[in-house]
């Protein structure tokens with residue numbers, strides 16, 4: 503301590519410092535998510551209710567697990583995890599569902615709405631749609647034998663949506679590795695997070711219209727036999743019917759959450775261009791190789807990247823609202 507300083511002045515400085523500390527800690531609390539116990543007192547059965555709703559949906563249709571994980575991703579990347587993607591078109595909302603990357607592609611809305619109405623029945627107006635979506639993505643992952651993690655809670659729902667922002671912030675299958683790295687970096691996710699999260703392409707499906715150019719272009723960085731196999735169920739000529747034909751993103755084990763996706767990439771059997779760029783002589787090759795050899799590392803990294811993704815710009819405290827129906831604002 504500086505004894506040349508007057509006692510008064512010293513006290514005043516200490517007082518100011520204390521205030522500053524207090525202020526900075528409260529702003530932190532206001533913008534951060536809470537632990538997974540957030541609803542323990544206000545809705546103790548929330549998490550078990552969501553879980554049974556999601557496991558029922560996934561046992562009805564296994565692909566739904568993939569669709570729900572993707573829905574959470576497409577929510578979080580556009581103005582944060584605020585359930586904006588769930589809002590329908592209306593007088594005041596231009597739905598993100600009609601953004602290029604979502605239209606005729608994003609699915610699982612009814613499953614989230616069903617889980618929400620089950621939760622509303624036991625504790626009306628308490629649990630946000632954004633939290634339900636985050637928990638659903640975790641439960642869906644677990645339902646297809648993927649890793650588990652504690653979902654941080656306390657997100658609130660937006661009262662707006664932005665289709666133009668969705669078109670800007672959601673990745674395109676034609677993106678280069680550099681573009682993907684930059685896009686994820688802009689959401690505070692590293693290249694390693696990006697590769698781990700892309701590993702969810704170990705389940706789910708893509709439409710012919712999105713991978714046709716890759717499987718018919720002789721200059722593609724693609725295994726020739728794999729291209730021929732995929733051509734069988736994806737006609738060279740575009741038509742609405744042909745474009746909608748589906749193929750598994752992971753041809754080997756399309757329904758289980760494993761490391762096969764990364765093995766495929768090493769064999770040049772990535773279905774989308776944006777899959778193969780992760781292993782094409784660039785900076786992420788080593789990560790792909792690592793995950794292909796160590797499912798354990800992939801699972802752990804996937805779980806922590808999902809937690810980071812779920813942390814993107816949440817609405818907390820008194821911001822936004824708790825929607826009663828996920829597809830419309832209150």
Ligand code: HEM
Nearest residue numbers: 568569572575607673674675699700702706707708709776
């Ligand atoms: C790295 C950039 C990414 C690009 C360019 C991309 C692109 C795509 C495309 C084009 C599809 C097929 C959609 C369709 O045909 O309708 C798809 C499906 C899917 N994506 Fe991604 N994705 C990326 C990252 C991610 C991430 C980070 C996740 C989750 C954390 C994810 C999860 C999924 C899942 C699970 C499916 C299958 C959905 C279903 O079957 O309904 N993707 N992705």
Ligand SMILES: *[C@@H]1O[C@H](CO)[C@@H](O)[C@H](O)[C@H]1NC(C)=O
Nearest residue numbers: 589590591611612827829830
């Ligand atoms: C939102 O749109 C979906 C799909 O068209 C529809 O099933 C649902 O009922 C709509 N929500 C409301 C509240 O009208």
